[in-house]
Amino acid sequence: MHSYRRDLAMFRDRSFTLLMAARTVSTLGISFAPVALAFGVLGLPGATATTLSVVLAAEALPTVAFMLVGGVIADRMPRNRVMMGGEALNAAAFFSLAVMLLTGWTPLPALAVAAAAAGIATAVLYPTLTGIIPDVVPADRLQTANALLRLGENFSRITGLVAGGATVVLIGGGWALIVSGVMFTVAAVLVAAMRLTQVEGSPPGKDGGSPLGKGNAPGRHSVLADLREGWREFISRQWLWVIVAQFSVLVMAVQAAHGVLGPLVAKENLGGAGAWTAILAGEAVGMIAGVFVALRIRPRRPILVATLFLIPSALPYLLLGLNAPLWMIVAGAAVLGVCFDIFGILWSTTMQREIPAEALSRVSSYDALGSLMFGPIGLLVAGPLAIVIGPENALIGCAAIVLLSCFAALLSPGVRGLRTPEPARETVHS
Structure with a gap:
């Protein structure tokens, strides 16, 4: 049996406590940033929606372009240092954006360069975060x-x-971006205070060395060679590439529904922004509840269970498409939040258990790239689709895509058959 008291004992581990504090503060900064950047840019003299699109695209494109390189860097160097560098780059990017907005010197190329730096920071941080957790805690405490x-x-x-x-x-987009920059700076300082050593019970590298991503694996001479090695690790596991292929389709539908179709239906049928905010709040509450569920369950077939949990995530899109009452849609969004967080925790834990430590960040970068690559397509086609067939019908279509992608993934023997090792007694290191 697992207990919350045993879970909280994780905080006796100084490195884990610093990592959690850094991630919590950094996520707070990330959450500040979209509203601050959007309204800060739109508030500029002569700014239009196109101006904002250029800045956001300048941030998004480097995230995709540098994701694989970020995985290589995180596997070659100590991951706490890579994470510190990513947070510091984020801080520099948002401080630069803030200064431009506050001083009124806002040439579009300069805004785009600062936004691109934030995108590169994201590309470095994402694969590093997956890889650093096994560097901090033993294998029996990963979930x-x-x-x-x-x-x-x-x-x-x-x-x-x-x-x-x-x-x-209250104080404007520029000052809100200053707040984001301060939070990223605090996160970098917290990560700098971490001291990683080989964790007892954590999987060693293939060469028997440290799993800390220090570039100690033999035969690495180029980025391309490292990427080929990461690709071999990725493609050799059926459960891994099948779920990533599933998510490339599922995320496309979710992006269309969340980014365009859901707000359209909320505006036309449910009363506007307040209704959509209530739906997003229901999802957020569900995500918190999902964490507590994931703390308790230890499935023997984690990827099978995680995929089954994704099936009910189609519920809010179906309810929106059927013009259900708002309270019912909010409840459906809460179900989606629960399902997505349980999936995410089981997925991350399984990757950290199954992928060799020295390749984990590169494999994570392939996971991110594959899962997100069709998301922009969903955003682009959602608007025209809503005009042609109506947003309600398009949302029902999104729900169908989510369901079909889940059932298709369940056809894979690798997804159904992957088992966790026999459970061991959990340990905590202080």
Whole structure:
């Protein structure tokens, strides 16, 4: 049996506590940033929606372009140093954006360069975060660590969305971006205080060395060679590439529904922004509840269970498409939040257990790239689709895509058959 008291004992580990504090603070900064950047840019003299699109695209494109390189860097160098560098780059990017907005010197190329630096920071941080957790905690505590980290991030997202909007209204987008930069700076300082050593019970590298990503694996001579090695690790596991292929389709539908179709239906049928905010709040509450569920369950077939949990995530899109009452849609969004967080925690834990430590960040970068690559397509086609067939029908289509992608993934023997090792007694290191 697992107990919450045993879960909380994780905080006796100084490195884990620093990591969680850093992630919680950094996520708060990330949550401040979208509202601050959007309204800060739109408030500039002569700015249009196109101006904002250029800045956001300048941030998004480097994230995709540098994701694989970020994985290589995180596997070659100590991951705490890579993470510190990513947080510091984020801080520099948002301080630069803030200074431009506050001084009124806002040439579009300069805004785009600062936004691109933030995108590169994201590309470095994402694969590093997956890889650093096994560097900090032993293998039998991975799921607990992932769940606690997700809990802190979820609370930060909710707090950041509310506080970010209030800060923009009260003191303006530029000052809100200063707040984001300060938070990234604090996160970098917290990560700098971490001291990683080989964790007892953590999987060693293939050469028997440290799993800390210090570039100690033999035969690495180029980025391309490292990427080929990471690709071999990725493609050799059926459960891994099948779920990533599933998510490339699922995320496309979710992006269309969350980014365009859901707000359209909320505006036309449910009363506007207040209704959509209630739906997002229901999802956020569900995400927090999902963490507590994930802390308790230890499935023997984690990827099978995680995929089954994704099936009910189609519910809010179906309810929106059927013009269900608002309370029912909010409840469906809460179900989605529970399902997505349980999946995310089981997925991260399984990757950290199954992938060799010296390749984990590179494999994580392939996971991110594959899962997100069709998301922009969903955003682009959602608007025209809503015009042609109506947003309600398009949302029902999104729900169908989510369901079909889940059932297709369940056809894979690798997804159904992957088992966790026999459970061991959990340990905590102080």
